[in-house]
Amino acid sequence: MCDNYIDVDLREPETKPRIAVHVRNVNFSYTKNAVVLERMNLKIEEGKIFGLLGSNGSGKTTLLRLILGRLKPHSGYVSVFGRKPGTVGSDVPGPGVGYMPQDVALYYEFTIEETLTYYGLLNHMTPEDINIRINLLTDLLSIPDRKRVLTKLSGGQQRLISMAVTMIHSPRLLILDEPTVGVDSLIRCRIWTYLENISKNDGVTIIVTTHYIEEAKSAAYVGFVSNGYLLSQSTPQQLLNQYRVKTLEEVYYKLAIIRRRSRRMSLNPLLFNDAKDAQEVETENQKFDYRGRNHGFINMGRMSALLWRNYIKLTRNPLMVICFYALSALIVTLMSLVFTQNFENIPIAIYNGERPPELSELFLKHIDDRKIHVTLYDSYERAVQSVIDGQNLMSLDFSANFSAGVEERFQSPQDVSEQAILDSQVKITVDMSRPIVAGVTDLALLSTLNAFIKEYSVSLDYNPLSFSMPFDLNASYYSFKPSFKDFVAPGMLLAIQYGLNMVLTGALDVLLMLIVQGMHGMVFGMILSLAVSNDYNVIMVMALTTLPLWMVSGLLWPLESLSDLAHIAIGLQVLDQSLFGIAITGGRVEHNTTMGY
Ligand SMILES: Nc1ncnc2c1ncn2[C@@H]1O[C@H](COP(=O)(O)OP(=O)(O)OP(=O)(O)O)[C@@H](O)[C@H]1O
Known part of the structure; x- marks a missing residue:
């Protein structure tokens, strides 16, 4: 069957053929300046194979996308089984059509069986029906063991799976964009034989684009597209007769030459001699009994198919699961480890010049040694140098007269000397390249100072509260101290x-x-x-x-x-x-x- 041209009976049929796809005066362009389809007219009868031929970039895929409803014509009209594709009530895109794109786009981590089952479920098939179709299609397309994962298949085998996906739900319209690329001649022949069978016996309408022009001789009709313009469409045999050649390749070359000579060809009258109006076709097709179903807002069948797909994707990608779920657990764990710790062992250098140390000793006694790690130095310069060298965060220097200065400030505050004020000050040098730790240390030193003043004022028989900070600190929100x-x-x-x-x-x-x-x-x-x-x-x-x-x-x-x-x-x-x-x-x-x- 693959070697013979189809000879379609062109005599006037007794009943008017039903039109599956009607493209009328369609113009389309992706960008303003480049017209991709120009006054495209096409009628495809139901139950027939239509071979769409043309050079690279001539507009075949664009035309298919318009038929699928993925693109909208800028002007003109497209109908599929009497309905505008993509509108409510149309099964296209959806269960009414099987579309095999040029590029294989499958879930490669799935097995063959899972892939076909997923698309079957998406199209509301029962598991039993899916199984029957998988058996048929794997046999037809010589698909290997159905348990094999797609990544382990050759490029050609992956294309066959893509085709099986397209056909799994037995749609009434099949659109195959270069299905036989990379497929060996034996399987190519079987594919064409199968397509002929389902078009003849089941009334399936099939549109096929191909670069292997000769294989299109198995189609009932072929159309040649060049630069977005339909040069001619007819049965293969009639084209051969009309141009007095032996192959469709030759027809194509002749048409291309004619097209170059005159930029505009008149359309083949075979299908367009009496196309009164798109309305007529639509009225005719309103009688069709649609196989598609109307589904509610939430389609449970599709929802469960999608859940099933996601489940398989997750189980096949353990790394992704780990990243997805364990990452957040890791972040929270790390965050707890990092942020739950209080600041500890902040290194501080101290030079105490007081001899013998008295009040300076009392001050140092109140340093929180869990938070602050003190290193004593024997000179002010060394203590400061350790900060410069990054060994300590800050250095504290107590003057030789620290105690005398503090005593004077507390005992005769009315006429305290400037020298006493200077002697009572602790000289601090801070490494401000670590501002957060420096801030925490400041607060720790403030607490140390408070505790020191409290104890010293008690020793002088003063009320310690008279030296406390003049703040009455209350928590507005519980007594909790958030870290x-x-x-x-x-x-x-x-x-x-x-x-x-x-x-x-x-x-x-x-x-x-x-x-x-x-x-x-x-x-x-x-x-x-x-x-x-x-x-x-x-x-x-x-x-x-x-x-x-x-x-x-x-x-x-x-x-x-x-x-x-x-x-x-x-x-x-x-x-x-x-x-x-x-x-x-x-x-x-x-x-x-x-x-x-
Ligand atoms: N998304 C897009 N945006 C802009 N231009 C596009 C887009 N898709 C296709 N085209 C252009 O439209 C023209 C027709 O492309 P189309 O894919 O329909 O051709 P084709 O006949 O299917 O080609 P091929 O046989 O190589 O697959 C080309 O010139 C292409 O560059």
């Missing part, structure tokens, strides 16, 4: 939830907030997947939008330290504060803990 860890933890949790969309805790309020945040991330992800087609671009846009959002939303650093820019991301910040509120109140829902909702 840096407490501040960062909710933000980190929300950031992880936003980015990785995961729930990491069981407390109901926290869970609800994380779900809200997760949905925020999920909705954003959905918008991204609709707006950006390429996976890598999605990742880039995610990184570009999410990282700055984390930075400026107050999740990881207080808003007070950020510029006004931070307020653009206030949505995240209020959620963060709510979560923080819940954390410090031990789960009680109060005003401050619910402001994020």
